[in-house]
Amino acid sequence: MKKLKLGLLVSGNGSNLQAIMDASEKGEIDAVVAVVISNRHKVYALERAKKHHIPSFVVPQGTLQEKEIHKILEQYSVDLVCLAGFLKILSKDFVQKFPNQIINIHPALLPSFPGLHAIEQALKAGAKKTGVTLHFVDEGVDTGPILLQEEVSILKDDTVETLTARIHQVEHRLYPQAIQLIATERLKIKEGRV
Numbered sequence: 001m002k003k004l005k006l007g008l009l010v011s012g013n014g015s016n017l018q019a020i021m022d023a024s025e026k027g028e029i030d031a032v033v034a035v036v037i038s039n040r041h042k043v044y045a046l047e048r049a050k051k052h053h054i055p056s057f058v059v060p061q062g063t064l065q066e067k068e069i070h071k072i073l074e075q076y077s078v079d080l081v082c083l084a085g086f087l088k089i090l091s092k093d094f095v096q097k098f099p100n101q102i103i104n105i106h107p108a109l110l111p112s113f114p115g116l117h118a119i120e121q122a123l124k125a126g127a128k129k130t131g132v133t134l135h136f137v138d139e140g141v142d143t144g145p146i147l148l149q150e151e152v153s154i155l156k157d158d159t160v161e162t163l164t165a166r167i168h169q170v171e172h173r174l175y176p177q178a179i180q181l182i183a184t185e186r187l188k189i190k191e192g193r194v
């Protein structure tokens with residue numbers, strides 16, 4: 001079976017990248033990480049890619065940034081673009097070039113708490129539950145068709161750190177699952193819904 005080629009877009013620690021590389025190496029998903037692209041220099045995600053001998057590139061902010069990212073993704077024949085802590089909003093033009101081929105992970109149950117600092121937002125609101133969402137990327141911010149979600153309870157004594165740790169655990173399990181659903185073509189998008 002042909003494996004899905006993934007292009008990972010990152011900006012930071014890269015623990016989700018790690019989970020995806022591990023799942024791929026263990027044969028848990030029919031997908032391989034073909035290339036990693038960061039918009040920031042010296043982030044730990046780049047080290048992780050290096051350790052797994054995966055080609056990586058830094059494409060910093062600039063007028064040609066998206067053009068360059070697009071070129072690299074084409075060069076590595078990427079089938080699916082996976083945003084994993086990528087701290088930049090992609091333009092409408094870019095998103096339209098990859099229809100239903102970009103997915104993102106968000107640390108809340110969308111449509112609740114979109115945008116930045118979703119974990120802090122949930123804590124601040126006194127929410128009793130939050131979670132993790134995997135969704136296709138459309139032209140909005142955290143608005144595309146929802147692919148997978150899992151709830152995480154917020155405990156009475158939770159801090160940003162403790163809640164983040166539990167959310168990350170779920171993320172690391174859910175992201176490979178979402179990729180596998182796509183790799184095995186077990187979903188359809190109809191009228192904006194998966």
Ligand code: GRF
Nearest residue numbers: 013014015016085105106107
């Ligand atoms: C994750 O919490 C993800 O939901 C959010 O950014 C974080 C990235 O973490 N979009 P990491 O870089 O994968 O460790």
